[in-house]
Amino acid sequence: TELEGLELRWIDIPLVSPFRTSFGTETARRVLLVRAVTGDGEGWGECVAMDEPVYSAEYVEGAAQVIRDFLLPRLGRGADPWKAEEAFRPVHGHPMAKAAVGAALLDVWLRARDTSFGEFLGAVRPAVPSGVSVGIMDSVPELLDAVDGYVAEGYRRIKLKIEPGWDVAPVRAVRERHPDLPLQVDANTAYTLADARHLARLDPFDLLLIEQPLPEDDIAGHAALARLVATPICLDESITSAAIAADAIVRGATSVVNIKPGRVGGFLEARRVHDVCAAHGVPVWCGGMLETGIGRAANVALAALPNFTLPGDTSASSRYFATDVTEPFVLEDGALLVPTGPGIGVAPDEAVLRALTVRTEFLPA
Numbered sequence: 001t002e003l004e005g006l007e008l009r010w011i012d013i014p015l016v017s018p019f020r021t022s023f024g025t026e027t028a029r030r031v032l033l034v035r036a037v038t039g040d041g042e043g044w045g046e047c048v049a050m051d052e053p054v055y056s057a058e059y060v061e062g063a064a065q066v067i068r069d070f071l072l073p074r075l076g077r078g079a080d081p082w083k084a085e086e087a088f089r090p091v092h093g094h095p096m097a098k099a100a101v102g103a104a105l106l107d108v109w110l111r112a113r114d115t116s117f118g119e120f121l122g123a124v125r126p127a128v129p130s131g132v133s134v135g136i137m138d139s140v141p142e143l144l145d146a147v148d149g150y151v152a153e154g155y156r157r158i159k160l161k162i163e164p165g166w167d168v169a170p171v172r173a174v175r176e177r178h179p180d181l182p183l184q185v186d187a188n189t190a191y192t193l194a195d196a197r198h199l200a201r202l203d204p205f206d207l208l209l210i211e212q213p214l215p216e217d218d219i220a221g222h223a224a225l226a227r228l229v230a231t232p233i234c235l236d237e238s239i240t241s242a243a244i245a246a247d248a249i250v251r252g253a254t255s256v257v258n259i260k261p262g263r264v265g266g267f268l269e270a271r272r273v274h275d276v277c278a279a280h281g282v283p284v285w286c287g288g289m290l291e292t293g294i295g296r297a298a299n300v301a302l303a304a305l306p307n308f309t310l311p312g313d314t315s316a317s318s319r320y321f322a323t324d325v326t327e328p329f330v331l332e333d334g335a336l337l338v339p340t341g342p343g344i345g346v347a348p349d350e351a352v353l354r355a356l357t358v359r360t361e362f363l364p365a
């Protein structure tokens, strides 16, 4: 059926604790939600762009403008997710803006067919094991307290944010405290190839992987680094499409891939990345962008696909939010249940949404 329009909704949601990475510290999220309205009903998508372009080139206000001025006009009154992907192709970049609209269209398309994201994408398990991403802290004792808390909650894997000056010592301390804990690190592009010898000092700690040590455009650098460091290299920011995933794999730049639907332009492309990695025998896991339950529900369904063999950053809602926009995702035996309802299988709570909303704008198709 036809698209009536898209509602853009800006919400401000506080974080339960500051989250520090190599590119800055966040204490609250400004999130852009997209609601697609068609003759069949409505669907929700979440734009994972940050308020500032410090993770990648996108940012909330830019994504809103791209949706309003360049994506919606190309959609016309079309509501078909595949045609939307095609219509968006002439627009270069802006994967998070495209993914937010695409997810909303896919949600309404699936709800109208009484089909869940999991069924549609090809989920093979009813629950997905959860990992958690732990920020840079002011001291090692503070980090150990945070890690102990997450381990006690049942998280199956701990990921530590690192940057030059906060890497070997915190990793050593966590490994000594938790000798058998699945452990990995994420540098968010903070190092250079000149740091190879230093990064190799992480090799004794039996890490699962080192995530995105170098700048996102340095595929050759990651391939060179992979020959100098024993710990597997995993890419995040670098992987913006299935084709780039294949290129990075065959060039030896990555042996594990973090998949984020927003970073690759949507759930259809995310599944293609999953399939390309499976074809090369490269395991994947589902990354996180501190999504509300709307984005989280869809991510959990994606993380249930067969080649998602490592715990992802699909943490419980309480890792980030005291109150989530939807029913909270709760850890059960270290895993999150894949929603089984039509579409994403969750819906925002009207009262919570109203309380968090900064602004809404309805864009008629």
Ligand SMILES: CC(=O)N[C@@H](Cc1ccc2ccccc2c1)C(=O)O
Binding pocket: 019, 021, 026, 029, 048, 049, 050, 055, 133, 186, 188, 236, 287, 288, 289, 290, 313
């Ligand atoms: C869970 C995790 O580590 N996510 C990103 C980094 C990140 C960190 C902080 C964020 C704050 C606001 C919005 C998105 C953010 C993404 C990553 O894997 O690289």
Ligand SMILES: [Mg+2]
Binding pocket: 186, 188, 211, 212, 236, 237, 258, 287
């Ligand atoms: Mg990352």
